[in-house]
Amino acid sequence: MTTAISTSGLHKSFGRTHALDGLDLEVETGEVHGFLGPNGAGKSTTIRVLLGLLRADSGAVQVLGKDPWHDAVELHRRIAYVPGDVTLWRNLSGGEVIDLYGRLRGGLDKDRRAELLERFELDPTKKGRTYSKGNRQKVALVAAFASDVDVLILDEPTSGLDPLMEEVFRDCVIEERDRGRTVLLSSHILSEVEALCDRVSIIRKGRTVETGSLTELRHLTRTSVTAELAGPPNGLSALPGIHGLDIQGKRVKLQVDTDKLDAVLRQLSESGVRSLTSTPPTLEELFLRHYQEDIRDEAEAVAR
Amino acid sequence: MTAVADTRAAAPERAGSRDLAGTGTLLRLALRRDRVMLPVWVLAIGLTGSSALGRMKSTYETAADRAEVAHDMNHNGSMRSMLGVAFGDSYGALTAWRVGVFLAAFAGIMSVLLVIRHTREEEESGRQEALSAGMVGRRAGLTSGLLTMGIANAAVTLLIAATLAGEGGAGALALGLGVGLTGLAFGGVAAVAAQITENARLARGLATGAVGIAYMLRLLGDAAEDGSKGSGHVLVWLSPIGWAEYTRPFANERWWALLLPLAFAAVLLAVAYSLAGRRDIGAAFFPPRPGPAFADRSLHGVYGLAWRLQRGTLLGWCIGIALAAAGLGGVSSGADDIVGDSEKNREIIERMGGTQNISDAFLASMISILGVVITVQAVGAVLRLRSEETDQRAEPLLANAVSRLRWAASHLVIAYLGPAVILLAGGLAAGVVYGAASDDLGGQLPRVLGAALSQLPAVWVVTSVVVFLFGLLPAATTSLGWGVVGVVVALGWLGPALDAPQSVLDISPFGHLPKLPGASVSATPFVWLLLLTAVLTAAGLWGLRRRDMSN
Numbered sequence: 023m024t025t026a027i028s029t030s031g032l033h034k035s036f037g038r039t040h041a042l043d044g045l046d047l048e049v050e051t052g053e054v055h056g057f058l059g060p061n062g063a064g065k066s067t068t069i070r071v072l073l074g075l076l077r078a079d080s081g082a083v084q085v086l087g088k089d090p091w092h093d094a095v096e097l098h099r100r101i102a103y104v105p106g107d108v109t110l111w112r113n114l115s116g117g118e119v120i121d122l123y124g125r126l127r128g129g130l131d132k133d134r135r136a137e138l139l140e141r142f143e144l145d146p147t148k149k150g151r152t153y154s155k156g157n158r159q160k161v162a163l164v165a166a167f168a169s170d171v172d173v174l175i176l177d178e179p180t181s182g183l184d185p186l187m188e189e190v191f192r193d194c195v196i197e198e199r200d201r202g203r204t205v206l207l208s209s210h211i212l213s214e215v216e217a218l219c220d221r222v223s224i225i226r227k228g229r230t231v232e233t234g235s236l237t238e239l240r241h242l243t244r245t246s247v248t249a250e251l252a253g254p255p256n257g258l259s260a261l262p263g264i265h266g267l268d269i270q271g272k273r274v275k276l277q278v279d280t281d282k283l284d285a286v287l288r289q290l291s292e293s294g295v296r297s298l299t300s301t302p303p304t305l306e307e308l309f310l311r312h313y314q315e316d317i318r319d320e321a322e323a324v325a326r
Numbered sequence: 327m328t329a330v331a332d333t334r335a336a337a338p339e340r341a342g343s344r345d346l347a348g349t350g351t352l353l354r355l356a357l358r359r360d361r362v363m364l365p366v367w368v369l370a371i372g373l374t375g376s377s378a379l380g381r382m383k384s385t386y387e388t389a390a391d392r393a394e395v396a397h398d399m400n401h402n403g404s405m406r407s408m409l410g411v412a413f414g415d416s417y418g419a420l421t422a423w424r425v426g427v428f429l430a431a432f433a434g435i436m437s438v439l440l441v442i443r444h445t446r447e448e449e450e451s452g453r454q455e456a457l458s459a460g461m462v463g464r465r466a467g468l469t470s471g472l473l474t475m476g477i478a479n480a481a482v483t484l485l486i487a488a489t490l491a492g493e494g495g496a497g498a499l500a501l502g503l504g505v506g507l508t509g510l511a512f513g514g515v516a517a518v519a520a521q522i523t524e525n526a527r528l529a530r531g532l533a534t535g536a537v538g539i540a541y542m543l544r545l546l547g548d549a550a551e552d553g554s555k556g557s558g559h560v561l562v563w564l565s566p567i568g569w570a571e572y573t574r575p576f577a578n579e580r581w582w583a584l585l586l587p588l589a590f591a592a593v594l595l596a597v598a599y600s601l602a603g604r605r606d607i608g609a610a611f612f613p614p615r616p617g618p619a620f621a622d623r624s625l626h627g628v629y630g631l632a633w634r635l636q637r638g639t640l641l642g643w644c645i646g647i648a649l650a651a652a653g654l655g656g657v658s659s660g661a662d663d664i665v666g667d668s669e670k671n672r673e674i675i676e677r678m679g680g681t682q683n684i685s686d687a688f689l690a691s692m693i694s695i696l697g698v699v700i701t702v703q704a705v706g707a708v709l710r711l712r713s714e715e716t717d718q719r720a721e722p723l724l725a726n727a728v729s730r731l732r733w734a735a736s737h738l739v740i741a742y743l744g745p746a747v748i749l750l751a752g753g754l755a756a757g758v759v760y761g762a763a764s765d766d767l768g769g770q771l772p773r774v775l776g777a778a779l780s781q782l783p784a785v786w787v788v789t790s791v792v793v794f795l796f797g798l799l800p801a802a803t804t805s806l807g808w809g810v811v812g813v814v815v816a817l818g819w820l821g822p823a824l825d826a827p828q829s830v831l832d833i834s835p836f837g838h839l840p841k842l843p844g845a846s847v848s849a850t851p852f853v854w855l856l857l858l859t860a861v862l863t864a865a866g867l868w869g870l871r872r873r874d875m876s877n
Contacts, residue, residue, distance in 0.1 A: 073725045075875040095729045103725035109718050111635060112525065114625075115617025122625055126726035147616040151524065162722065175725075 025084075026051040026173055026204040027072060032081035034067055034228075041067040042078070043228035049206055054199050056219035057208040058309060064228040065208045066106070069177050072206075073103060086172065099128045102166035106178035106208075108158040110150030116161040117146030123165040135168040141190050155182035167194050174198060174205045180214065192217055212306060224309065243303040243311065244277040247286065252294030261285055272296075345603060348462035352470035356444045360474065362805075366812075367436045368478055371429055372485025374820055375501065379421045379490060381825045392420060399423075400554050404688045407549035407657040411558075414577030418493030422501050422575040428819060430570040431541050433482055433509030437475045438533040441516035444471030447526040468602045472517060472595065479509035497576030500584070504570030507587035511566040512537055514594030521601035524614070531642055538646060540565040542653050549657040566590060628728055632736035636707055640744050643703045644751045647696060651752035654692045655759035655774070658685050686844030689760065689774060691822070696752050697781030698818035698836055700745045704789040705811050707741035712796055712803045721875060730870055738793065738863075745785040753778025777842035783855035787835035788814055790862035797869025800876055 027049035034042040042064050049055040059065050070076045072085055074094035083090055088097050102123075110119055124130025139146055144160045153161065159182050166174055180191050188211075195218050198205055209215050215222060216236065223233040232239055244265060251272045258274070259267060263282030268275040278286045280303070290298070357364070386392045396415040399405045412423040445468055448454040454467055483506030490498035516533040523529050547553075547561030547568060562568035566587050573583045624630050711734060714720040724733060757774035761767035792807040799806070817826065817834040831837035835858075838851045 070721075070875070073721075075721055075724060077872075077874060094724075095727050098725060099727040101725065103722060105718065105722055107718065108722070111631075111719065113617075114634070115619065117619040118617060118621040118625055121621035122627075122631060123722075123726060125621075125626055126628070126723070126728055128727075146619040149614050149617050152614050 024051050025049070026053075027055075027085050027206060029068070029071070029083045030081060032068070032071065032083065033079045034064075034071060034076060035079055041228055042071070042081075044081070045225060045228055046230045046233075047223055047225075048233070049204060050221070051204050052199065052202050053220040054195060054205040054207060054218050056215040056222035057206055057225070058210075058215065058222055059225040063225050065225065066177055067228075068225070069103075069175055069206070069208065072175060073098075073101070100172040101175060102127060102169045102171045102173075103175045104159070104162045104166045104177065104179040106181050108162040110153065110158055110161060112149065112151045114150055115147050116144060116150075116153060116157070119150070119161055120146065120165040120168065123162075124169055128170040130165075130168050131170060135164065138164045138168055138194070141194075142187060156184060156187065159183060160187070163191065163194070167198065172203060174203060176205065177208045178210065179207070180209070180211065188214070212309060239308055240303055241280050243280060243308050245280050245283055245303060246277050246301045247275070247283075247290075247298070248300075249274045249290050249298045250296040251290065252296060255290065255293050257289055257292075258286070261289060345463040345465040346469055347466060348457075348460065349466040349469045349473070352457065352462065352466055353473050356470050356474045357477075360440070360443075364440075364474070364478055368481045368485065370812075370816065371432050371436065371505065372482045373489065374425055374429060374824070375421060375486050376489035377824050378425045379417060379493065382417050382420045382424065385825070386417075386420065389415070392416070396420065396423075396554075400552050402684070403549045403552075404657055404685065406552060407545045407654075408688065408691065410544070410571045411548055411553040413554050413574040416493065416497075416576050418490060418497045418501075418576030421490065421493070422497070422577075425820065425824075426501060426504065426575065427541070427544060427567055427571050429486070429505045430508040430567045431537060433479060433505045434512035434537040434540070434567070435534060436478060436482075437509040437513035438516040438530065438537065440475045440478060441471050441513050442520055442526055442530045442533065444474055445517065446520035446523070446529045450524065450526045465599060465602050468517060468520075468598060472513060475513040475516075476510065479506040479513070482506050482509065494576055496579055500573050500579040500581070501575035503584050504573045504575060507584055507591070508566050508570045510591045511587040511594070512540075514591040514598065517598035518594050518601070521598055521605065527639070531639065535642070535646060537567075538650065540567045542650055544568040544571065545657065546653055628723065628733050628736040629739070631723075632710075632740060636710065636737070636740045636744075639703070639706070640740060640747070643700070643744070643748050647700065647748050647752040648755040651696060651756035651778075652759045654689075654696075655756035655761075656763055658689045658692065658756075658760050659763035683844055685764075687841070689756070690777065690841040690844055693753075693756070693774075693777050693781065694836060694839070694841070695819060696778070697749070697785060697839075698815050698834075700748050700752075700781070701785050701788040701811050701814055703748060704741050704745045704785050705792050705807050707737060707744055708789060708792040708796060709804055709807055711737050712800065712807075715800070715875060724875065730875075731867060734793075734796075734867060734870055741789050741793075742786060745789070746779070746782055749778045749781055749785075750775070773843040780839060780842050780847075780852075781836070783852050783859065784835035784839050786859040787855050787862070790859045790866065793866035794862040794869075795866070797866035797871075797873065800873065 025048060027047060029045060029047045032042045032045040032047075033040070045064065045068060047057075047068065057065055057068075067076065071078050071083060072090055074090035074092075074097070077091050085097055086100060090097055110116070114122075120135060121130065124135070142160045142164055144157060144164060148157075150158075159179060163179060166176070180188050183191060192214065195205055195207070199220075205218075207215070207219060219236070221233065221235050222239065224231050224239075251274060254272060255269060255274050258264065258269070258276070261282070262285075263279035264286065265277045265279075266275070274290070276286070283300075386395060392415040396412040396419075399409065400412055410423055410427040413419055448457075448467060458464075458467070483502040485502070486505055487495075487498045487502035490501060512533065515536045516529070519529040519533040519536075520526075523532070543561045543565035544567045547559035547563075547565070548571075550561065551559035553559070553562060553572060558568070558572055562572060569583050569586045572580060574580045625634060711720070714723075714737075720733065724730060753775035754771075756778065757771035758767065760774055761770035764770060788810060791810050792803065795803040795806050814834045814836065817831055818836050821831050821834075821837075828837070835855055838855065840847050840851065
């Protein structure tokens, strides 16, 4: 089996709100899959459907080849989940919660538990309410990483972690991948996604808008080009895929869809190139493009 | 907003008002949040008096009737302990006798719930922290909570005084103030309890426990001595509920007794304020102790977890009910030195306890009240499921290999078996004390124990109504659940006093139980109650399996 998680055409409404509107998601076995989208895009709703906590209105869901709504218990033995906002019981210590979660999953690796506690610098004897936000996240993370499971579902797991702990978290995710486990990582921290994820899916308004490896996604965006030419440029405006063309004498600034870059470079070199800088899109630009469409749509909706 | 002025005046002499900055806004927030709960409490407490007055007028038509009932009831220790002392035989005085101590106790419970809800619960949830980051003074949270409680008790006082003024303005005011100031006194207890523990549940338990203790002190004191003939037993004077009673509304009012709850409240509020100004937001005075680094074997799964979460509450209930039941058992043994042959008195007793044997009737009505009170524990245990769900602790738990039914069952075991254990403890305590006092331990213990356990099917019906709500109407579970408890408690406690018709009493499952010990028993009501329990529980669990978990 190569697909650990797959959904297609997932719909879920809460009253009049359409949280999921035909969402597709494919996570391959053994990969770290980034799950991105603006606030309210439906990431957590998707995850809760994957965990069988919500029932989808329509569409197909499979996790490890099973239906999470019907086979929840059996499936959950092989899944560890870390929510973005961990709440603990006030009178249970962190160590007790870690052990409890371990017992309720496939089991807990004792040595790994001890090692993780040390790496995350977590005191397991403190009681639930006395932990800070970051430390509550650590309790759930230690419980998840020390569990003997096949799939980790992490919903913004590093909220509240300091940069050092963020580093420990990244190491742990990489170790999980090396051990062949599948990770679904919902996150807003783009550097984290860039460092960890083999593939990403970007969702917006309950729909998947893009999915693929980072290289593939980059290909879909625009590269910025600035050039100083020997003579005045010609024919540029006729080329497809060019945006924001700005010609001032022999200086040219433009953005081009990355898959149309080749034609542009050829056209430029016909005029003779004195200097050229070309900047690939940053991950931020990639995401902002999608996030901003959301903001623009909202502004239009308000204007209407 | 005064807050603007306060920030300018940073001088030390303005420290007091800076501590209170934002109180008005918080008060409006509290009143907005309680816009349903507060009027319901106030009207229920405030209008019971006039309703009871109507009852008195239709039951005791002649002065001779009134004199007889007052004399006979005061003559009997058990009756005094149950209802309090009748200080006079006017309609006003009889009304105060019939419902006064109940109203004072209810005002106390209302005040505890309000104060904890707006102080410690806000802190525990973290909401207070967000509010306190605004222009909100250190003591504003406590002050707004206390003002809410004060407004409620003032409204109760005015309502009672206004609706009973026709029987004598002074007496109506004395009864109203007695009830309202008892509320204030227990509001003070709650304010202190909210400062000394971080745990809202524990704070609420401690403060309602104080109401229970005050009620028992009044009950035991009245049983021991007829307060209408002297100044009353010392135990009564240790109880805020006793102070309200011994203000003697409508019977040559003892106004100075009202100073006692006032002084009591003033001291407690001063303590609460001084503690509130000194501690950290969210913290308490006992620093939390470290726990174990590893879970022991008892925390092996969801059952271990539910037990761990609820065992303290259950233990508290067992001890509290056993102590109360022991007291009641002791008091009941005095009931046999009978009241006289008045037809009217027999009617009252039959209505309350169902048999013509006074001590059986007394025991039956007391056991019924215990049964009704225990629904609070059962419903609380079910609602734990809902709070686990809304506080987002259930979700990560259910993301493990735990089915919803198993998770629900872990708490429902405590909701269904908890009342059985508590009734067992209460029945044993009452039976042993009553049996020993009446020199018939072997004969009385099984009767009393059986009577206590006979309450169980009715408790279960209430429990299963809430399970039903949890499965099918999750968003309304908490408010409707407590609403059901409120109706059942009101009917069980005040229904007989108001002489409510049987069709109204039948709304409560407790209305269908035979009045034990003493009454004849048939299986029919039990079978129906158990059947209803099974159907409601099954429907609730079916709904839980099918619905979305909310967050």
